[in-house]
Amino acid sequence: MSTLVLDSVSRWFGNVVAVNDVSLTIAPGVTGLLGPNGAGKTTLMAMMTGFLAPSAGTVTLDGEPVWRHTEAYRRIGLVPERELSFGYLTGRQFVRANADLHRLPDAAAATERILGVVDMVEPAARRLDTYSKGMRQRIKIAAALVHDPAVLLLDEPFNGVDPRQRMHLMDLLHRLGDEGRTVLFSSHILEEVERLARHIEVVVSGRHAASGDFGAIRRLMTDRPVQYAVTSSDDRALAALLIAQASVRAVRLRPDGGLDVEVDDLGSFAVGLPQWARTAGLSLYDLSPSDESLESVFAYLVAR
Amino acid sequence: MAEQRAGVIHDLGYRHYDGPREGVATIARTLYVTGLRHAFGLGRSGKSKILPFLLLALCTLPAAIVVGVVTIVGLSELPLTYAGYTNQVQLLISLFAAAQAPVLFSRDLRHRSIVLYLARPLPAYVIALTRWASLATALLVFSVLPLLVLYTGGLLAGLDVGEQTTDLLKALALLLLVASMLAGITGFISSVSLRRGFAVVGSIVALVVVPGVVTAVQAITSEEDADQVGVVAGLASPWSLTNGLASAWEAGVTVFTPPAGGWVVVYLAVAVLVAAAGLAAIVARFLKVGSQ
Amino acid sequence: MINVTITKLAAQALLGRRRFWLLLAFPVLLVALTVTITALTDGDAAWPLLPGLGYPVVLPLVAVLAASSVLGPEVDDGSIVYLLSKPISRHAVALSKWVVAWAATMVAGALPLYVSALVAGGGDRASAAGLAAVVAGTTYSALFLAVSAITRHAVIVSLLFVLIWEGLLGNLLTGVAWLSVAQWGLRIGHEVSTELPDPTNVPWAALASLVVTVGGVWFCGDRLRSFSLRGED
Numbered sequence: 127m128s129t130l131v132l133d134s135v136s137r138w139f140g141n142v143v144a145v146n147d148v149s150l151t152i153a154p155g156v157t158g159l160l161g162p163n164g165a166g167k168t169t170l171m172a173m174m175t176g177f178l179a180p181s182a183g184t185v186t187l188d189g190e191p192v193w194r195h196t197e198a199y200r201r202i203g204l205v206p207e208r209e210l211s212f213g214y215l216t217g218r219q220f221v222r223a224n225a226d227l228h229r230l231p232d233a234a235a236a237t238e239r240i241l242g243v244v245d246m247v248e249p250a251a252r253r254l255d256t257y258s259k260g261m262r263q264r265i266k267i268a269a270a271l272v273h274d275p276a277v278l279l280l281d282e283p284f285n286g287v288d289p290r291q292r293m294h295l296m297d298l299l300h301r302l303g304d305e306g307r308t309v310l311f312s313s314h315i316l317e318e319v320e321r322l323a324r325h326i327e328v329v330v331s332g333r334h335a336a337s338g339d340f341g342a343i344r345r346l347m348t349d350r351p352v353q354y355a356v357t358s359s360d361d362r363a364l365a366a367l368l369i370a371q372a373s374v375r376a377v378r379l380r381p382d383g384g385l386d387v388e389v390d391d392l393g394s395f396a397v398g399l400p401q402w403a404r405t406a407g408l409s410l411y412d413l414s415p416s417d418e419s420l421e422s423v424f425a426y427l428v429a430r
Numbered sequence: 431m432a433e434q435r436a437g438v439i440h441d442l443g444y445r446h447y448d449g450p451r452e453g454v455a456t457i458a459r460t461l462y463v464t465g466l467r468h469a470f471g472l473g474r475s476g477k478s479k480i481l482p483f484l485l486l487a488l489c490t491l492p493a494a495i496v497v498g499v500v501t502i503v504g505l506s507e508l509p510l511t512y513a514g515y516t517n518q519v520q521l522l523i524s525l526f527a528a529a530q531a532p533v534l535f536s537r538d539l540r541h542r543s544i545v546l547y548l549a550r551p552l553p554a555y556v557i558a559l560t561r562w563a564s565l566a567t568a569l570l571v572f573s574v575l576p577l578l579v580l581y582t583g584g585l586l587a588g589l590d591v592g593e594q595t596t597d598l599l600k601a602l603a604l605l606l607l608v609a610s611m612l613a614g615i616t617g618f619i620s621s622v623s624l625r626r627g628f629a630v631v632g633s634i635v636a637l638v639v640v641p642g643v644v645t646a647v648q649a650i651t652s653e654e655d656a657d658q659v660g661v662v663a664g665l666a667s668p669w670s671l672t673n674g675l676a677s678a679w680e681a682g683v684t685v686f687t688p689p690a691g692g693w694v695v696v697y698l699a700v701a702v703l704v705a706a707a708g709l710a711a712i713v714a715r716f717l718k719v720g721s722q
Numbered sequence: 723m724i725n726v727t728i729t730k731l732a733a734q735a736l737l738g739r740r741r742f743w744l745l746l747a748f749p750v751l752l753v754a755l756t757v758t759i760t761a762l763t764d765g766d767a768a769w770p771l772l773p774g775l776g777y778p779v780v781l782p783l784v785a786v787l788a789a790s791s792v793l794g795p796e797v798d799d800g801s802i803v804y805l806l807s808k809p810i811s812r813h814a815v816a817l818s819k820w821v822v823a824w825a826a827t828m829v830a831g832a833l834p835l836y837v838s839a840l841v842a843g844g845g846d847r848a849s850a851a852g853l854a855a856v857v858a859g860t861t862y863s864a865l866f867l868a869v870s871a872i873t874r875h876a877v878i879v880s881l882l883f884v885l886i887w888e889g890l891l892g893n894l895l896t897g898v899a900w901l902s903v904a905q906w907g908l909r910i911g912h913e914v915s916t917e918l919p920d921p922t923n924v925p926w927a928a929l930a931s932l933v934v935t936v937g938g939v940w941f942c943g944d945r946l947r948s949f950s951l952r953g954e955d
Contacts, residue, residue, distance in 0.1 A: 177807075223727055481875070638779065639775070646771050
């Protein structure tokens with residue numbers, strides 16, 4: 127069981143701040159590092175894996191700094207986003223080379239074991255440059271796991287992987303987390319993180335925007351003013367009706383028909399709307415949220 | 431799930447443009463000027479300006495010194511001719527070509543950004559020609575600049591105008607050939623070997639090692655009284671072609687085995703052929719990549 | 723200190739690609755030329771090829787190519803993280819890579835130079851040239867490895883050093899010999915045969931070669947210790 131701790135970590139490149147005063151603790155289990163593209167996830171991952179020095183603050187694994195400390199790699203398995211350029215090796219040779227680099231006592235057995243874990247025994251005799259994206263991702267994970275590390279760090283592991291392979295990878299990461307390993311993966315796709323991680327860390331624009339249980343954060347994210355687009359049989363009458371309700375903050379007529387409604391208390395609005403409409407004799411044709419994108423969720427978290 | 435939805439393109443307020451548009455010529459010219467600037471690192475990062483300008487300074491500085499000496503000592507003629515000067519700095523010109531050709535030829539192909547150019551109305555062969563023209567012009571600028579320093583300085587110091595101009599024109603004609611050949615050779619090597627380092631080494635082999643071998647062979651054949659062999663060997667590299675022509679035109683360059691008579695014509699023809707072949711190879715390469 | 727796996731991978735990367743043929747072209751060219759000229763002429767007409775071409779151009783070019791091949795591409799595309807994310811001292815990584823670059827320089831640079839020297843005349847002179855090539859090749863490979871660890875433009879920077887500093891300026895200014903890898907090698911070769919030039923003194927040549935070799939590999943390791951992953955620049 128290992129814990130990775132970031133304490134007031136900042137990193138700037140010239141006068142661009144990529145990571146701004148981030149403190150977080152990655153404990154055993156699966157953690158998702160969530161953030162839109164360009165939020166500083168890769169910079170954070172690089173610092174966690176000892177491939178970038180923090181400009182300020184410290185990154186420690188079980189109390190020891192990671193930067194310029196090659197011994198730490200005994201406990202870390204790293205799956206970089208970078209593609210493999212060892213296309214001339216077979217999958218088995220590649221994993222075996224990683225095992226040898228760790229000076230494992232029985233490198234051959236460790237290689238076969240881990241090929242079994244990622245379900246790559248059968249294609250292991252083929253050259254890497256013949257692999258599909260998902261296979262390459264799995265062989266990279268095998269290479270990272272061959273020395274049985276307590277910590278596994280994956281940078282955007284699902285990028286470009288087809289849905290079936292993605293399920294497969296997720297199952298694998300789940301298992302690893304349940305075994306008590308510290309598994310951290312980065313992603314910019316909410317749905318991926320939701321499927322895999324109970325604990326998430328959210329970074330936006332280099333800042334630590336949210337942290338904790340996925341469900342709790344999801345609720346925090348949804349308990350915010352939400353925009354809806356509504357069309358009905360009489361928009362003006364409906365607007366007058368809605369603005370009288372405590373759960374509604376603003377109503378605006380759209381030039382092409384319909385209403386934009388900003389709702390404070392989603393719960394009572396959702397329950398109340400059909401009743402209000404029926405009492406006033408109005409028909410609702412369409413009701414749809416107009417700002418459900420991840421970016422707007424992130425934007426909301428940052429603005430808070 | 432399979433509910434039918436009508437698609438809509440949102441009007442974001444962009445206005446459609448249907449005024450007059452520039453043609454292929456303008457696009458090609460813009461690409462040419464950009465390429466020429468990039469060859470000297472202009473319009474690129476500060477770091478990429480260091481090398482071209484360092485080489486340019488190394489190449490031009492001796493010319494300035496020569497002018498200074500001529501003025502102060504009061505010589506009645508330059509200590510070396512224009513073509514002789516080019517001969518002295520041929521290593522620098524070769525290095526410039528080898529180092530900057532990948533800038534123009536490797537990057538687009540390696541990062542596949544070439545498809546962005548091909549998405550414009552410019553055909554692949556025009557892009558290839560433009561790239562080649564940029565590099566050739568850059569080489570010409572690079573090699574002519576020190577000669578202009580010499581020429582201007584020499585005239586200001588009161589040297590004979592007619593003599594200097596004839597000499598300069600000979601050198602310019604040679605440099606035109608050099609620039610075309612070098613741009614063709616390094617451009618082709620860089621468009622095939624997309625890793626910058628290997629493109630550079632390949633170009634150095636063609637522009638430094640092979641001419642070195644030729645010179646060695648010529649020295650030996652001249653000593654062994656087999657000049658004819660040396661003359662033929664001179665056809666094998668761009669610099670030995672140039673220097674052979676320079677010596678035949680009495681432009682102030684001596685070679686071990688100077689071509690004479692019909693061989694001068696052969697040298698000239700081969701030089702033009704090398705330039706044309708390089709250009710054709712580049713065009714072929716771009717057409718192949720463009721059709722992928 | 724030397725890690726066999728890294729050495730093996732570096733050797734595979736060097737041998738398994740097109741660049742191997744480029745590397746091989748040099749010795750073939752050099753030896754073929756010497757043999758041809760020696761066969762067609764009398765005496766040692768081919769000898770000037772060595773001080774004129776083989777030693778000052780072919781040997782350093784082979785070293786540049788070998789040194790930048792074992793490190794450059796992996797640093798360029800970031801796949802070196804697979805080697806560096808291991809509990810292996812980065813100095814050991816540098817040393818293991820240098821061994822491969824050094825071996826390639828010896829086999830494709832120094833050895834053919836010695837063979838050419840034997841063909842072109844032989845005797846003490848050939849042994850001296852061979853020794854000079856071994857010394858200079860060793861120093862070059864370490865120096866260029868260090869350059870590869872500093873800049874993405876390692877090849878051109880190394881070539882500038884060889885062609886401009888050692889070649890162009892070295893011919894004009896005799897003082898450059900004190901800071902020239904090629905001249906150090908020649909000075910040590912001079913101990914075997916006085917037909918080689920005598921540019922500096924032996925203690926300096928030996929010490930400088932040693933310092934640059936050890937320092938170059940150590941410096942490369944030090945740069946790898948601070949290796950940072952970042953996007954394209």
